[in-house]
Amino acid sequence: MSVKKVKLSDVCKELGVETKAVIAKWKAEGFPDTPKNVNTGISHGMAANIRAWAADGSLKDFAPKEEKASAKKKAPAKTTRTRTSRKKGAAEDHGHEEAQGAVAIAEAPESDVEVATVTDAPTITAPEPPVEVKETPVPPASLRSSDTGVRTSAAAEPAALSSEPATAREASPAAKEPEVPEKPVRPTIVPRGVPNVVAKPTVTAVGPRNVPTPAQLQGPKVVRMDKPDNLAAPRSRPRPASTGYSPTMGPSDRPSTSGGAGHRGKSRYGAAPIDDDDGRSPKRKVSRYAASKAVPPVVDPIREWREADLLDRAERLASATGGGLRRRRSELSKLQNRGQAAHVPVQRPSFIEIIPPVTVRELSELLSVRTGELLKRLMNQGAMVTVNQSLDADVAGVLALEYGVELKVKQKESLYAAIEREFSEREKDAPTTPRPPIVTILGHVDHGKTSLLDKIRSANVAGGEAGGITQHIGAYTVTTTGSDGQTKRVTFLDTPGHQAFTAMRARGANLTDVVVLVIAADDGVMPQTVESIAHAKAAGVPIVVALNKIDKPEANANKVLGQLAENGLNPTEWGGDVEVVRTSATTGQGVKELIEYLDYTATLRELKASPQLPARGTVIEAFMDPLRGVVVRVMVQNGTLHVSDSLACGPAAGRVRLLVDDKGKSIQEAGPATPCEIIGLDNVPVGGDPFYVVDDLATSKDIAQERARADREAEIFQRTKVTLENLNDAIRAGQVKELNMILKADVQGSVDVLRQTMTQELSKEVQVKLLHAAVGGISESDVLLAEASHAVIVGFSVTPDEAARKLAEQRGVEVRLYRVIYEITDDIRKALTGMLNPEKKEQSLGHAEIRQVIRVSKVGNIAGCMVTDGVLQRTCKYRLSREGAVITDGLTLDSLKRFKEDTREVRGGLECGLKLAGYDDIKVGDQLEAYRVVDVARTL
Structure with a gap:
């Protein structure tokens, strides 16, 4: 921190010594940077040295000769005039300001001479022996009481400083006795010299003041005051604006709060004007520029902090008391603890488990990461989210991987999943009884599936189908008498064979216990047959092949067996495990054997169910009937369905109001492996949806609403969003x-x-x-x-x-x-x-060779051509080629003539003349090709 320097002349005026003596002493001591003139700035350290020289009298040896000093003293005094301030208030304000500066200098601890405080008493008490103090007389009290006292011009004071002996007036008995002389003078040590103002407009200036020479000056001992340590500036606290105190002030700059002399008034800035009570007027007004250039108080430069000082200060602060210091120590301890905690690694789990959706706040707690850090990472990825916004499983997984944590997603159990789990637990412990098998008939279209089923049921369903093909899933129950005389009951599902009904075939395969694959003996294995085989294998159910239309002359059983082997179905006749039954829907051949084999297969599989449990099953088909409302065809797979049961069936819910069997008769209940129609639901479910019997209607509606909401979200998710990529x-x-x-x-x-x-x-x-x-x-x-x-x-x-x-x-x-x-x-x-937009194709019409070029003014070049093949038409387009390279394309004709007559076309082997529209760059030997662009319809 740089310290402002002071002028040499100001220091000499303050001490009353000659500048030349100071410069001579400076050179004698060997200090560097010797001042060149009185206006040279010196450091505060050198100012302190000069004060020490003046105090011990060492400047006496370097003072100028007495002749020069006496000559100056005998010189006639110049008459000076002083001006009284026109604006008394302004002068007083300035006087207050300058007095404040003077007081600051007088009270500074660095001053080597202690100035006696002026009091109202006319006498001055001498200092204690052995020090002798020569004091100048104090002006009488009559002059001190004057508000507009005249102060001696400070400019004349340097002239009074000489090495000449004291005059007779100074040697008067007043110097020995404590009485006040008649003509008082100012004390030797005064504040900074500033021109004084006289009380009246015109007053003859007093001659130069005679003061003792610096060599004879003896003052009291300088008592050094203990200065406080240079501590850091305290915290700023609200203080009244009139105090004039700031933390940056030094001890000498602080305004005094005592009520003694010299501090009776307060300026607007908190400074007290000087009132010496000496009867003289205050200092005259000084401009702001001069005030800014005033010499600052002499203070010691701020020293640099040493490590020992810092340690000592820290110990004293630690032992100090007070609320502010306690708070500071607590803050420091918090900072230290925070810094120590920052170095401790955060312990994160190796994996976390979430149930989507998860909010940012929840994820931050699971990952032991601050929420702001997660939000920052999401913003870097382009996701503007809040702490309470939900994140999907993919985004949460990416964030977890960035912190080295494995994320496991646990799906929230839906109401459907909960009720399915409940039914599974019930069926484990419930008693079971045998149930009839559910058989699905699969195969290619027109291979006789429905006809074979009609023969089994002794019905004519195929005759009522539009177009002679099955377009809906049909469920039927067939009761027959076996060879052992026992009644056999089998439930059949008839599925469409058209290629469009793949979903229906897959649905039937998942519902069934045994698949009957119907293949026409005269047609063999077809594409839908191969697809049906794949559905049956995916469902994991056994396959029985019904080789239908075996009565036809063109039937080839061996060919069909070979095709089955190619598709992974080895017949038992060839040593495989797939039973092949030869049947005929027309004659009824093999129908009874087929029923018996199906019953035998069901017996081997030990198909059982629990009729006493609430029913569950699968929707086969659903439609809206204009008279009955929503009609749902279902297959009861386990339990018993009763009228008035509450159902949850996909997005539909309701109570069973009517049950109808496969023959159209109303029934009161439907047991396992029984197809029936349900009437009473509030919505049309989707084929393949499971249904469950629940306790009450409210539960069924809750399940249906959850399913409808899930379907709606899935539909919205499937919509394509426009992004920069797509x-x-x-x-x-x-x-x-x-x-x-x-x-x-x-x-x-x-x-x-x-x-x-x-x-x-x-x-x-x-x-x-x-x-x-x-x-x-x-x-x-x-x-x-x-x-x-x-x-x-x-x-x-x-x-x-x-x-x-x-x-x-x-x-x-x-x-x-x-x-x-x-x-x-x-x-x-x-x-x-x-x-579809038609496809453009070129159709070539003919070719011609240019044999002669005829130039006609104002018309252009006429081409005399020979048609080599095809035909040239006036409305077609032309392509010009030269030496095998295409010159231009898409040309049209302005005119086409043969023997000076316009013509529409010229056939091969004939000559003609033609004019190309807007094109004259033709030469002999060029080739012209006539073509037409035609539209060709496209197909999918």
């Missing part, structure tokens, strides 16, 4: 042509199949957009939706009501009704094919 795909998708359609079907299974069939991607240029798909007839709302979206209504095995039909005719909405599924797929394919 932005181009989204732009291209906006250019895709779409065929808007509304689908209504009789059963939910048909809706699912048709939705999958219609929305499958056949081309990237055209596609079907299914606006609405539901179970039930075509209503007016469907017609209004189709009109607004320019859609086509497709009805499968349903018809529109009268109001919807009339509204569709009025609004021009197209309604198409179908009963066979492959008719729908064929029409959709044709419609999408017609929406």
